[in-house]
Amino acid sequence: NAGVMQNPRHLVRRRGQEARLRCSPMKGHSHxxxxxxxxxxxxxxxxxxxxxxxxxxxxxxxxxxxxxFPKEGPSILRIQQVVRGDSxxxxxxxSPFGQQSSxxxxxxxxxxxxxxx
Amino acid sequence: AQSVTQLDSQVPVFEEAPVExxxxxxxxxxxxxxWYVQYPNQGLQLLLKYLSGSTLVKGxxxxxxxxxxxxxxxxxxxxxxxxxxxxxxxxxxxxxxGFQKLVFGTGTRLLVSP
Numbered sequence: 001n002a003g004v005m006q007n008p009r010h011l012v013r014r015r016g017q018e019a020r021l022r023c024s025p026m027k028g029h030s031h032x033x034x035x036x037x038x039x040x041x042x043x044x045x046x047x048x049x050x051x052x053x054x055x056x057x058x059x060x061x062x063x064x065x066x067x068x069f070p071k072e073g074p075s076i077l078r079i080q081q082v083v084r085g086d087s088x089x090x091x092x093x094x095s096p097f098g099q100q101s102s103x104x105x106x107x108x109x110x111x112x113x114x115x116x117x
Numbered sequence: 118a119q120s121v122t123q124l125d126s127q128v129p130v131f132e133e134a135p136v137e138x139x140x141x142x143x144x145x146x147x148x149x150x151x152w153y154v155q156y157p158n159q160g161l162q163l164l165l166k167y168l169s170g171s172t173l174v175k176g177x178x179x180x181x182x183x184x185x186x187x188x189x190x191x192x193x194x195x196x197x198x199x200x201x202x203x204x205x206x207x208x209x210x211x212x213x214x215g216f217q218k219l220v221f222g223t224g225t226r227l228l229v230s231p
Contacts, residue, residue: 004160031216033218033219035219035221040223041223041224042121042123042207042221042222042223042224043161043207043219043221044221045218045219045220048216048218055216056218059218091160091161095216103149103166103168103213103217104216104217105163105166106217106219108153108160108161108162109160110159110160111159111160113158
């Protein structure tokens with residue numbers, strides 16, 4: 001069973017361009033979380049999605065950032081008009097469907113390191 | 118809302134010595150607690166977790182942690198470290214529902230030297 005896959009692993013963009021980060025969850029997982037790790041900091045939650053639904057986007061910046069998890073295909077984190085402050089490692093994690101009252105482990109991908117020039 | 122404090126940004130230690138990485142948390146609700154390890158340019162790997170029950174939790178690679186509710190702490194320990202344990206260690210907390218977003222500390226860099 002392949003792990004969580006993210007691509008690209010490294011992405012370089014110039015200011016004002018768009019960045020698209022992709023996350024393929026583990027087989028059978030229907031929940032995806034995105035986290036951002038700024039240099040020398042811990043990971044910060046951005047958004048939690050199930051297939052075709054955004055469940056919690058309380059950590060997403062209000063502008064330029066969006067996420068989706070379509071019925072078919074990977075989850076996409078999209079950053080429009082990137083700025084230098086967007087340079088970070090972006091990690092996604094997936095978990096299986098489970099009951100509200102039980103623990104569902106998150107499995108992390110290797111991350112996409114975005115550099116904005 | 119939860120928060121996590123890792124007071125030590127870096128811990129240098131000699132090989133085969135014991136180590137403790139400190140983690141304190143705050144929360145108004147019951148929590149799950151986690152330690153993750155991150156090797157350079159890689160993703161996070163779960164070392165161990167506390168969900169309920171015994172307060173002493175054993176994880177992979179010889180690590181263990183103890184949940185102390187009165188002190189709101191979840192310190193990570195290993196009796197004898199190896200060079201290969203050099204990595205960044207993150208403590209994290211979530212509420213104890215099924216769909217948890219993780220709140221991470223700022224990390225502790227463990228540097229093991231010969």
